[in-house]
Amino acid sequence: MNLNDNMKEIVIQQKEFFNTHITKSLEFRIENLKKLKKLIQEYESEIIDALYSDLRKSKFEAYETEIGVVIQEINYTIKHLKKWSKNRKVKTNLMNFKAKSYIKKSPYGSALIIAPWNYPFQLALSPLIGAIAAGNCAVLKPSEISKNTALVLEKMINNNFEKKYITVINGGIEVSEALLALQFDYIFFTGSVAVGKIIMEKASKHLIPVTLELGGKSPLIVDKKVNIDKAAKRIVWGKFLNAGQTCVAPDYLIVHKDIKDDLINAIKLTIQSFYGDNIILSPDYPRIINEKHFDRLSSLLEKQSVIYGCISNREERYISPTLIDSPKMDSNIMQEEIFGPILPVFDFETEEDIYNITSKFPNPLALYLFTNNKKMVENIHQNILFGGGCVNDTVMHLTSPYLPFGGVGTSGVGNYHGKASFDTFSHEKSILHKRFWFDLTFKYPPYNNRVGWLKKIMNKL
Numbered sequence: 001m002n003l004n005d006n007m008k009e010i011v012i013q014q015k016e017f018f019n020t021h022i023t024k025s026l027e028f029r030i031e032n033l034k035k036l037k038k039l040i041q042e043y044e045s046e047i048i049d050a051l052y053s054d055l056r057k058s059k060f061e062a063y064e065t066e067i068g069v070v071i072q073e074i075n076y077t078i079k080h081l082k083k084w085s086k087n088r089k090v091k092t093n094l095m096n097f098k099a100k101s102y103i104k105k106s107p108y109g110s111a112l113i114i115a116p117w118n119y120p121f122q123l124a125l126s127p128l129i130g131a132i133a134a135g136n137c138a139v140l141k142p143s144e145i146s147k148n149t150a151l152v153l154e155k156m157i158n159n160n161f162e163k164k165y166i167t168v169i170n171g172g173i174e175v176s177e178a179l180l181a182l183q184f185d186y187i188f189f190t191g192s193v194a195v196g197k198i199i200m201e202k203a204s205k206h207l208i209p210v211t212l213e214l215g216g217k218s219p220l221i222v223d224k225k226v227n228i229d230k231a232a233k234r235i236v237w238g239k240f241l242n243a244g245q246t247c248v249a250p251d252y253l254i255v256h257k258d259i260k261d262d263l264i265n266a267i268k269l270t271i272q273s274f275y276g277d278n279i280i281l282s283p284d285y286p287r288i289i290n291e292k293h294f295d296r297l298s299s300l301l302e303k304q305s306v307i308y309g310c311i312s313n314r315e316e317r318y319i320s321p322t323l324i325d326s327p328k329m330d331s332n333i334m335q336e337e338i339f340g341p342i343l344p345v346f347d348f349e350t351e352e353d354i355y356n357i358t359s360k361f362p363n364p365l366a367l368y369l370f371t372n373n374k375k376m377v378e379n380i381h382q383n384i385l386f387g388g389g390c391v392n393d394t395v396m397h398l399t400s401p402y403l404p405f406g407g408v409g410t411s412g413v414g415n416y417h418g419k420a421s422f423d424t425f426s427h428e429k430s431i432l433h434k435r436f437w438f439d440l441t442f443k444y445p446p447y448n449n450r451v452g453w454l455k456k457i458m459n460k461l
Protein backbone atom coordinates (compact mmCIF):
# COMPACT_ATOMS: atom_id res chain seq x y z
CA MET A 1 0.00 0.00 0.00
CA ASN A 2 1.48 3.40 -0.93
CA LEU A 3 1.40 6.42 1.40
CA ASN A 4 -1.69 7.93 -0.22
CA ASP A 5 -3.68 4.68 0.05
CA ASN A 6 -2.44 4.30 3.62
CA MET A 7 -3.73 7.79 4.54
CA LYS A 8 -7.05 7.11 2.82
CA GLU A 9 -7.37 3.83 4.73
CA ILE A 10 -6.66 5.56 8.07
CA VAL A 11 -9.43 8.10 7.50
CA ILE A 12 -11.88 5.31 6.57
CA GLN A 13 -10.89 3.37 9.71
CA GLN A 14 -11.24 6.49 11.88
CA LYS A 15 -14.73 7.16 10.52
CA GLU A 16 -15.72 3.53 11.17
CA PHE A 17 -14.34 3.72 14.70
CA PHE A 18 -16.10 7.06 15.31
CA ASN A 19 -19.35 5.44 14.22
CA THR A 20 -19.03 2.79 16.94
CA HIS A 21 -19.70 5.78 19.29
CA ILE A 22 -16.94 4.64 21.67
CA THR A 23 -15.02 7.94 21.45
CA LYS A 24 -18.07 9.93 22.53
CA SER A 25 -18.47 8.69 26.10
CA LEU A 26 -17.19 10.95 28.87
CA GLU A 27 -15.27 8.05 30.48
CA PHE A 28 -13.42 7.25 27.24
CA ARG A 29 -12.49 10.89 26.64
CA ILE A 30 -11.18 11.40 30.19
CA GLU A 31 -9.34 8.07 30.15
CA ASN A 32 -7.52 9.05 26.94
CA LEU A 33 -6.65 12.53 28.19
CA LYS A 34 -5.13 10.91 31.28
CA LYS A 35 -3.27 8.47 29.06
CA LEU A 36 -1.88 11.33 26.97
CA LYS A 37 -0.70 13.13 30.10
CA LYS A 38 1.03 10.02 31.39
CA LEU A 39 2.77 9.51 28.05
CA ILE A 40 4.02 13.11 28.00
CA GLN A 41 5.46 12.59 31.48
CA GLU A 42 7.12 9.34 30.36
CA TYR A 43 8.58 10.97 27.23
CA GLU A 44 9.54 14.23 28.97
CA SER A 45 13.30 13.94 28.56
CA GLU A 46 13.01 12.84 24.89
CA ILE A 47 10.76 15.84 24.20
CA ILE A 48 13.19 18.22 25.90
CA ASP A 49 16.11 16.78 23.89
CA ALA A 50 14.16 17.09 20.64
CA LEU A 51 13.25 20.72 21.33
CA TYR A 52 16.91 21.41 22.08
CA SER A 53 17.99 19.81 18.80
CA ASP A 54 15.34 21.67 16.78
CA LEU A 55 15.51 25.13 18.35
CA ARG A 56 18.14 24.92 21.09
CA LYS A 57 15.39 25.61 23.58
CA SER A 58 16.55 25.53 27.19
CA LYS A 59 15.01 22.94 29.49
CA PHE A 60 13.20 25.75 31.33
CA GLU A 61 11.69 27.23 28.15
CA ALA A 62 10.81 23.75 26.87
CA TYR A 63 8.83 23.11 30.04
CA GLU A 64 7.45 26.62 30.36
CA THR A 65 6.16 27.05 26.81
CA GLU A 66 5.62 23.51 25.56
CA ILE A 67 5.37 20.58 27.98
CA GLY A 68 3.99 22.46 31.01
CA VAL A 69 1.42 24.31 28.90
CA VAL A 70 0.11 21.03 27.48
CA ILE A 71 -0.03 19.31 30.90
CA GLN A 72 -1.92 22.30 32.36
CA GLU A 73 -4.36 22.23 29.45
CA ILE A 74 -5.00 18.51 29.99
CA ASN A 75 -5.54 19.01 33.75
CA TYR A 76 -7.93 21.91 33.17
CA THR A 77 -9.86 19.98 30.52
CA ILE A 78 -10.22 16.86 32.66
CA LYS A 79 -11.46 18.98 35.57
CA HIS A 80 -14.19 20.72 33.58
CA LEU A 81 -15.10 18.23 30.87
CA LYS A 82 -18.18 16.78 32.58
CA LYS A 83 -19.68 20.26 32.99
CA TRP A 84 -18.84 21.33 29.43
CA SER A 85 -20.38 18.15 28.00
CA LYS A 86 -23.80 18.75 29.55
CA ASN A 87 -26.65 20.05 27.39
CA ARG A 88 -26.93 23.82 27.77
CA LYS A 89 -30.50 24.88 28.51
CA VAL A 90 -31.81 27.99 26.76
CA LYS A 91 -35.21 29.76 26.82
CA THR A 92 -38.06 28.69 24.56
CA ASN A 93 -39.97 31.32 22.58
CA LEU A 94 -43.74 31.69 22.99
CA MET A 95 -44.49 30.36 19.47
CA ASN A 96 -43.12 27.01 20.65
CA PHE A 97 -45.10 26.70 23.87
CA LYS A 98 -44.95 24.03 25.39
CA ALA A 99 -41.37 22.80 24.90
CA LYS A 100 -37.87 22.87 26.32
CA SER A 101 -34.83 24.03 24.34
CA TYR A 102 -31.20 23.10 24.70
CA ILE A 103 -27.87 22.95 22.90
CA LYS A 104 -26.17 19.60 22.61
CA LYS A 105 -22.46 19.34 21.87
CA SER A 106 -21.43 16.67 19.36
CA PRO A 107 -18.00 15.76 18.00
CA TYR A 108 -17.50 16.10 14.23
CA GLY A 109 -15.78 12.77 13.45
CA SER A 110 -12.21 12.58 12.22
CA ALA A 111 -10.20 15.79 12.66
CA LEU A 112 -7.02 16.74 10.80
CA ILE A 113 -4.56 18.82 12.84
CA ILE A 114 -1.67 20.48 10.97
CA ALA A 115 1.03 22.05 13.15
CA PRO A 116 3.92 24.52 12.64
CA TRP A 117 7.56 24.29 13.78
CA ASN A 118 7.97 27.16 16.26
CA TYR A 119 6.31 25.53 19.29
CA PRO A 120 6.27 22.12 17.64
CA PHE A 121 5.13 20.15 20.69
CA GLN A 122 2.59 22.56 22.19
CA LEU A 123 0.95 23.54 18.91
CA ALA A 124 0.52 19.91 17.87
CA LEU A 125 -0.86 18.64 21.18
CA SER A 126 -3.00 21.57 22.43
CA PRO A 127 -5.50 21.19 19.58
CA LEU A 128 -5.36 17.40 20.01
CA ILE A 129 -6.57 17.84 23.60
CA GLY A 130 -9.63 19.70 22.29
CA ALA A 131 -10.25 17.01 19.67
CA ILE A 132 -10.09 14.19 22.25
CA ALA A 133 -12.14 16.14 24.81
CA ALA A 134 -14.96 16.63 22.33
CA GLY A 135 -14.92 12.93 21.29
CA ASN A 136 -13.27 13.07 17.86
CA CYS A 137 -10.72 10.82 16.21
CA ALA A 138 -7.67 12.68 14.93
CA VAL A 139 -4.79 12.65 12.47
CA LEU A 140 -1.91 14.88 13.50
CA LYS A 141 0.58 16.25 10.93
CA PRO A 142 3.53 17.92 12.72
CA SER A 143 5.85 20.28 10.88
CA GLU A 144 8.61 18.53 8.94
CA ILE A 145 10.90 21.47 9.76
CA SER A 146 11.08 20.68 13.51
CA LYS A 147 11.97 17.11 12.57
CA ASN A 148 13.23 15.88 15.95
CA THR A 149 10.06 16.86 17.78
CA ALA A 150 7.99 15.41 14.93
CA LEU A 151 9.72 12.03 15.40
CA VAL A 152 9.12 12.00 19.17
CA LEU A 153 5.46 12.86 18.62
CA GLU A 154 5.15 10.02 16.11
CA LYS A 155 6.79 7.53 18.47
CA MET A 156 4.83 8.67 21.54
CA ILE A 157 1.43 8.65 19.85
CA ASN A 158 1.71 5.84 17.31
CA ASN A 159 3.20 3.33 19.76
CA ASN A 160 0.44 3.93 22.27
CA PHE A 161 -2.80 4.82 20.47
CA GLU A 162 -4.61 2.78 17.83
CA LYS A 163 -4.42 4.54 14.49
CA LYS A 164 -8.17 4.16 14.01
CA TYR A 165 -8.44 6.63 16.95
CA ILE A 166 -5.38 8.93 16.97
CA THR A 167 -2.34 8.85 14.76
CA VAL A 168 0.62 10.97 13.69
CA ILE A 169 1.54 11.15 10.01
CA ASN A 170 4.87 12.83 9.41
CA GLY A 171 5.97 14.45 6.19
CA GLY A 172 6.28 17.66 4.26
CA ILE A 173 4.03 19.63 1.94
CA GLU A 174 3.22 16.59 -0.26
CA VAL A 175 1.88 14.68 2.76
CA SER A 176 -0.07 17.73 3.91
CA GLU A 177 -1.56 18.14 0.43
CA ALA A 178 -2.49 14.46 0.23
CA LEU A 179 -4.21 14.69 3.63
CA LEU A 180 -6.08 17.81 2.55
CA ALA A 181 -7.53 15.89 -0.40
CA LEU A 182 -9.26 13.49 2.01
CA GLN A 183 -12.67 13.99 3.51
CA PHE A 184 -11.93 14.85 7.12
CA ASP A 185 -14.77 16.23 9.25
CA TYR A 186 -12.76 19.11 10.73
CA ILE A 187 -9.44 20.80 9.96
CA PHE A 188 -7.42 22.66 12.59
CA PHE A 189 -4.46 24.45 11.06
CA THR A 190 -1.73 26.50 12.72
CA GLY A 191 0.78 28.21 10.46
CA SER A 192 1.36 31.02 8.01
CA VAL A 193 -1.25 33.22 6.38
CA ALA A 194 -0.18 32.03 2.91
CA VAL A 195 -0.70 28.36 3.74
CA GLY A 196 -3.86 29.19 5.72
CA LYS A 197 -5.41 30.41 2.46
CA ILE A 198 -4.49 27.12 0.75
CA ILE A 199 -6.03 25.15 3.64
CA MET A 200 -9.29 27.08 3.46
CA GLU A 201 -9.47 26.64 -0.31
CA LYS A 202 -8.90 22.88 -0.07
CA ALA A 203 -11.35 22.52 2.82
CA SER A 204 -14.01 24.33 0.81
CA LYS A 205 -14.02 21.53 -1.75
CA HIS A 206 -15.71 19.20 0.77
CA LEU A 207 -17.16 22.08 2.88
CA ILE A 208 -15.04 20.99 5.84
CA PRO A 209 -15.21 23.43 8.78
CA VAL A 210 -11.84 24.94 9.68
CA THR A 211 -10.01 26.72 12.45
CA LEU A 212 -7.06 28.73 11.18
CA GLU A 213 -4.49 29.94 13.71
CA LEU A 214 -2.31 32.27 11.64
CA GLY A 215 0.09 35.16 12.17
CA GLY A 216 0.75 38.77 11.24
CA LYS A 217 2.45 41.88 12.51
CA SER A 218 1.46 42.40 16.15
CA PRO A 219 2.07 45.96 17.38
CA LEU A 220 3.47 46.89 20.77
CA ILE A 221 2.51 50.39 21.92
CA VAL A 222 4.17 52.05 24.91
CA ASP A 223 2.73 55.28 26.28
CA LYS A 224 4.63 57.80 28.43
CA LYS A 225 4.23 57.60 32.23
CA VAL A 226 4.63 53.84 32.52
CA ASN A 227 7.01 51.93 34.74
CA ILE A 228 9.81 51.75 32.18
CA ASP A 229 11.92 49.07 33.88
CA LYS A 230 9.00 46.68 34.36
CA ALA A 231 7.75 47.39 30.84
CA ALA A 232 11.24 46.63 29.44
CA LYS A 233 11.34 43.26 31.26
CA ARG A 234 7.93 42.21 29.94
CA ILE A 235 8.78 43.39 26.42
CA VAL A 236 12.19 41.70 26.24
CA TRP A 237 10.78 38.44 27.62
CA GLY A 238 7.87 38.34 25.13
CA LYS A 239 9.89 39.48 22.12
CA PHE A 240 13.00 37.31 22.53
CA LEU A 241 11.35 34.17 23.90
CA ASN A 242 12.11 31.39 21.41
CA ALA A 243 14.39 33.96 19.68
CA GLY A 244 11.34 35.88 18.52
CA GLN A 245 9.86 32.89 16.68
CA THR A 246 6.50 33.25 18.38
CA CYS A 247 3.27 33.96 16.51
CA VAL A 248 2.17 36.47 19.17
CA ALA A 249 5.60 38.09 19.69
CA PRO A 250 5.49 41.89 19.42
CA ASP A 251 6.48 42.53 15.81
CA TYR A 252 7.26 46.25 16.09
CA LEU A 253 7.31 48.90 18.82
CA ILE A 254 5.60 52.29 18.77
CA VAL A 255 6.77 54.27 21.81
CA HIS A 256 5.85 57.75 22.98
CA LYS A 257 8.62 60.10 21.84
CA ASP A 258 9.15 61.48 25.36
CA ILE A 259 10.34 58.11 26.68
CA LYS A 260 11.82 56.55 23.53
CA ASP A 261 15.46 56.90 24.63
CA ASP A 262 14.76 55.77 28.20
CA LEU A 263 12.82 52.72 27.04
CA ILE A 264 15.50 51.72 24.53
CA ASN A 265 18.14 51.99 27.27
CA ALA A 266 16.04 49.90 29.64
CA ILE A 267 15.49 47.28 26.89
CA LYS A 268 19.27 47.07 26.25
CA LEU A 269 20.02 46.66 29.96
CA THR A 270 17.29 44.04 30.32
CA ILE A 271 18.63 42.03 27.36
CA GLN A 272 22.06 42.03 29.00
CA SER A 273 20.67 41.07 32.39
CA PHE A 274 18.68 38.16 30.85
CA TYR A 275 21.31 36.76 28.49
CA GLY A 276 24.68 38.23 29.60
CA ASP A 277 27.17 40.31 27.63
CA ASN A 278 28.02 37.54 25.19
CA ILE A 279 24.54 36.33 24.29
CA ILE A 280 25.71 33.55 21.95
CA LEU A 281 27.03 31.79 25.07
CA SER A 282 23.78 32.07 26.99
CA PRO A 283 22.18 28.66 27.59
CA ASP A 284 18.79 30.38 27.62
CA TYR A 285 18.81 32.01 24.18
CA PRO A 286 17.44 29.78 21.39
CA ARG A 287 18.48 29.54 17.74
CA ILE A 288 16.76 30.25 14.42
CA ILE A 289 15.09 27.07 13.20
CA ASN A 290 17.12 26.63 9.96
CA GLU A 291 19.41 28.34 7.44
CA LYS A 292 16.52 29.38 5.22
CA HIS A 293 14.95 31.40 8.04
CA PHE A 294 18.37 32.67 9.16
CA ASP A 295 18.97 34.01 5.62
CA ARG A 296 15.47 35.49 5.44
CA LEU A 297 16.00 37.35 8.74
CA SER A 298 19.51 38.49 7.75
CA SER A 299 18.14 39.96 4.53
CA LEU A 300 15.53 41.92 6.52
CA LEU A 301 18.39 43.63 8.34
CA GLU A 302 20.10 44.90 5.19
CA LYS A 303 20.29 48.71 4.89
CA GLN A 304 18.55 49.26 8.23
CA SER A 305 19.60 51.66 10.96
CA VAL A 306 20.69 49.45 13.87
CA ILE A 307 20.11 50.76 17.41
CA TYR A 308 21.36 47.64 19.16
CA GLY A 309 22.51 44.09 18.41
CA CYS A 310 22.60 42.77 14.84
CA ILE A 311 25.32 40.22 15.63
CA SER A 312 24.90 36.90 13.87
CA ASN A 313 26.57 33.57 13.19
CA ARG A 314 25.15 31.47 10.34
CA GLU A 315 26.82 28.22 11.41
CA GLU A 316 25.16 28.52 14.80
CA ARG A 317 21.92 29.96 13.31
CA TYR A 318 22.32 32.70 15.89
CA ILE A 319 20.95 36.24 15.59
CA SER A 320 21.31 38.44 18.67
CA PRO A 321 18.38 40.50 20.00
CA THR A 322 18.29 43.47 17.63
CA LEU A 323 16.61 46.89 17.68
CA ILE A 324 16.11 48.81 14.42
CA ASP A 325 15.25 52.49 14.17
CA SER A 326 12.17 53.57 12.17
CA PRO A 327 12.51 51.37 9.07
CA LYS A 328 10.70 52.53 5.93
CA MET A 329 7.18 51.19 5.71
CA ASP A 330 7.86 49.74 2.27
CA SER A 331 11.02 47.89 3.38
CA ASN A 332 10.75 44.09 3.64
CA ILE A 333 11.04 44.20 7.42
CA MET A 334 7.71 46.08 7.54
CA GLN A 335 6.13 44.15 4.67
CA GLU A 336 6.21 40.71 6.30
CA GLU A 337 5.82 39.14 9.74
CA ILE A 338 9.36 39.27 11.21
CA PHE A 339 9.17 36.02 13.24
CA GLY A 340 12.66 36.47 14.66
CA PRO A 341 14.63 38.49 17.27
CA ILE A 342 14.40 41.86 15.52
CA LEU A 343 12.33 44.75 16.87
CA PRO A 344 11.74 47.86 14.73
CA VAL A 345 11.12 50.98 16.84
CA PHE A 346 8.87 53.90 15.86
CA ASP A 347 7.70 56.83 17.96
CA PHE A 348 4.39 58.63 18.36
CA GLU A 349 3.03 61.84 19.82
CA THR A 350 -0.70 61.49 19.31
CA GLU A 351 -3.03 58.51 19.02
CA GLU A 352 -3.51 59.42 15.35
CA ASP A 353 0.22 58.70 14.82
CA ILE A 354 -0.39 55.19 16.17
CA TYR A 355 -3.33 54.55 13.84
CA ASN A 356 -1.32 55.87 10.90
CA ILE A 357 1.13 53.03 11.47
CA THR A 358 -1.18 50.18 12.53
CA SER A 359 -3.69 50.83 9.75
CA LYS A 360 -1.02 49.97 7.17
CA PHE A 361 -1.27 46.28 8.16
CA PRO A 362 -4.07 43.71 8.23
CA ASN A 363 -5.72 42.77 11.55
CA PRO A 364 -2.93 41.56 13.85
CA LEU A 365 -3.06 38.38 15.93
CA ALA A 366 -2.11 40.33 19.06
CA LEU A 367 -1.80 43.89 20.30
CA TYR A 368 0.12 45.00 23.38
CA LEU A 369 -0.45 48.33 25.02
CA PHE A 370 1.57 49.66 27.97
CA THR A 371 -0.21 52.60 29.55
CA ASN A 372 -1.80 53.89 32.73
CA ASN A 373 -4.34 55.88 30.75
CA LYS A 374 -7.77 54.19 30.80
CA LYS A 375 -9.08 56.31 27.96
CA MET A 376 -6.19 55.25 25.77
CA VAL A 377 -6.95 51.58 26.46
CA GLU A 378 -10.57 52.16 25.54
CA ASN A 379 -9.70 54.05 22.34
CA ILE A 380 -7.07 51.63 21.06
CA HIS A 381 -9.25 48.60 21.82
CA GLN A 382 -12.23 50.21 20.14
CA ASN A 383 -10.40 51.48 17.07
CA ILE A 384 -8.08 48.61 16.14
CA LEU A 385 -9.36 45.12 15.30
CA PHE A 386 -7.00 42.39 16.52
CA GLY A 387 -7.14 38.79 17.81
CA GLY A 388 -6.35 39.40 21.50
CA GLY A 389 -3.63 40.82 23.65
CA CYS A 390 -2.49 42.33 26.94
CA VAL A 391 -2.43 45.67 28.66
CA ASN A 392 0.94 46.20 30.35
CA ASP A 393 2.30 42.79 29.37
CA THR A 394 3.14 40.73 26.30
CA VAL A 395 2.26 37.17 25.20
CA MET A 396 0.83 36.10 28.60
CA HIS A 397 -2.82 36.29 27.50
CA LEU A 398 -2.46 33.00 25.74
CA THR A 399 -1.50 31.21 28.96
CA SER A 400 -4.98 31.70 30.45
CA PRO A 401 -7.50 28.90 29.82
CA TYR A 402 -10.24 31.46 30.48
CA LEU A 403 -9.28 33.54 27.43
CA PRO A 404 -10.11 32.00 24.02
CA PHE A 405 -7.09 32.44 21.75
CA GLY A 406 -7.29 33.19 18.04
CA GLY A 407 -6.99 35.78 15.32
CA VAL A 408 -9.33 37.78 13.15
CA GLY A 409 -9.27 38.44 9.42
CA THR A 410 -5.87 37.44 8.04
CA SER A 411 -4.58 36.49 11.51
CA GLY A 412 -7.06 33.64 11.81
CA VAL A 413 -10.51 32.12 11.96
CA GLY A 414 -11.87 30.63 15.19
CA ASN A 415 -10.19 30.15 18.53
CA TYR A 416 -9.17 27.60 21.17
CA HIS A 417 -7.64 27.02 24.66
CA GLY A 418 -9.62 25.88 27.69
CA LYS A 419 -13.34 25.51 27.02
CA ALA A 420 -12.91 27.19 23.62
CA SER A 421 -10.92 24.10 22.47
CA PHE A 422 -13.75 21.78 23.45
CA ASP A 423 -16.25 24.11 21.72
CA THR A 424 -14.11 24.34 18.58
CA PHE A 425 -14.08 20.57 18.11
CA SER A 426 -17.81 20.24 18.90
CA HIS A 427 -20.79 20.98 16.73
CA GLU A 428 -23.65 22.68 18.59
CA LYS A 429 -26.96 20.97 17.89
CA SER A 430 -29.90 23.22 18.71
CA ILE A 431 -32.78 21.09 19.96
CA LEU A 432 -36.41 22.06 20.44
CA HIS A 433 -37.99 19.31 22.53
CA LYS A 434 -41.81 19.38 22.40
CA ARG A 435 -44.57 17.63 24.33
CA PHE A 436 -47.80 16.26 22.91
CA TRP A 437 -50.36 17.77 25.24
CA PHE A 438 -50.55 21.21 23.61
CA ASP A 439 -50.59 22.19 19.94
CA LEU A 440 -50.91 25.62 18.33
CA THR A 441 -53.46 24.58 15.66
CA PHE A 442 -53.53 28.16 14.34
CA LYS A 443 -50.43 27.48 12.19
CA TYR A 444 -51.97 24.60 10.18
CA PRO A 445 -53.76 24.98 6.81
CA PRO A 446 -56.30 25.77 5.64
CA TYR A 447 -55.22 29.28 6.61
CA ASN A 448 -58.49 30.94 5.52
CA ASN A 449 -58.13 34.65 6.33
CA ARG A 450 -56.05 34.41 9.50
CA VAL A 451 -53.09 36.36 8.10
CA GLY A 452 -54.20 39.52 9.97
CA TRP A 453 -53.99 37.65 13.27
CA LEU A 454 -50.65 36.16 12.28
CA LYS A 455 -49.25 39.63 11.57
CA LYS A 456 -50.46 40.93 14.92
CA ILE A 457 -48.93 38.01 16.82
CA MET A 458 -45.61 37.97 14.93
CA ASN A 459 -45.09 41.71 15.13
CA LYS A 460 -45.53 41.58 18.90
CA LEU A 461 -43.41 38.51 19.70
Ligand code: NAD
Pocket (backbone or CB within 6 Å): 114, 115, 116, 117, 118, 119, 123, 141, 142, 143, 144, 171, 172, 173, 176, 177, 180, 190, 191, 192, 193, 195, 196, 198, 212, 213, 214, 215, 216, 246, 247, 248, 337, 339, 365, 407, 412
Ligand atom coordinates in the same frame (compact mmCIF):
# COMPACT_ATOMS: atom_id res chain seq x y z
P1 NAD B 1 3.70 27.04 7.49
O1 NAD B 1 2.38 27.60 7.09
O2 NAD B 1 4.81 27.12 6.51
O3 NAD B 1 3.55 25.48 7.86
C1 NAD B 1 2.60 25.00 8.78
C2 NAD B 1 2.22 23.57 8.40
O4 NAD B 1 1.63 23.57 7.10
C3 NAD B 1 3.38 22.59 8.37
O5 NAD B 1 2.96 21.37 8.97
C4 NAD B 1 3.64 22.40 6.88
O6 NAD B 1 4.09 21.09 6.56
C5 NAD B 1 2.26 22.63 6.27
N1 NAD B 1 2.35 23.20 4.92
C6 NAD B 1 3.31 24.06 4.45
N2 NAD B 1 3.04 24.39 3.17
C7 NAD B 1 1.91 23.74 2.83
C8 NAD B 1 1.13 23.67 1.62
N3 NAD B 1 1.48 24.34 0.53
N4 NAD B 1 0.01 22.90 1.63
C9 NAD B 1 -0.35 22.23 2.74
N5 NAD B 1 0.36 22.23 3.89
C10 NAD B 1 1.47 22.98 3.95
O7 NAD B 1 4.04 27.75 8.86
P2 NAD B 1 5.35 27.62 9.75
O8 NAD B 1 6.49 28.23 9.00
O9 NAD B 1 5.50 26.22 10.24
O10 NAD B 1 4.96 28.52 11.00
C11 NAD B 1 5.16 29.90 11.02
C12 NAD B 1 3.85 30.66 10.85
O11 NAD B 1 2.86 30.14 11.69
C13 NAD B 1 3.98 32.12 11.22
O12 NAD B 1 3.27 32.90 10.30
C14 NAD B 1 3.30 32.19 12.59
O13 NAD B 1 2.78 33.45 12.91
C15 NAD B 1 2.24 31.17 12.45
N6 NAD B 1 1.86 30.65 13.74
C16 NAD B 1 0.64 30.94 14.23
C17 NAD B 1 0.27 30.50 15.50
C18 NAD B 1 -1.07 30.79 16.09
O14 NAD B 1 -1.39 30.18 17.10
N7 NAD B 1 -1.86 31.68 15.54
C19 NAD B 1 1.17 29.73 16.23
C20 NAD B 1 2.41 29.45 15.69
C21 NAD B 1 2.75 29.90 14.45
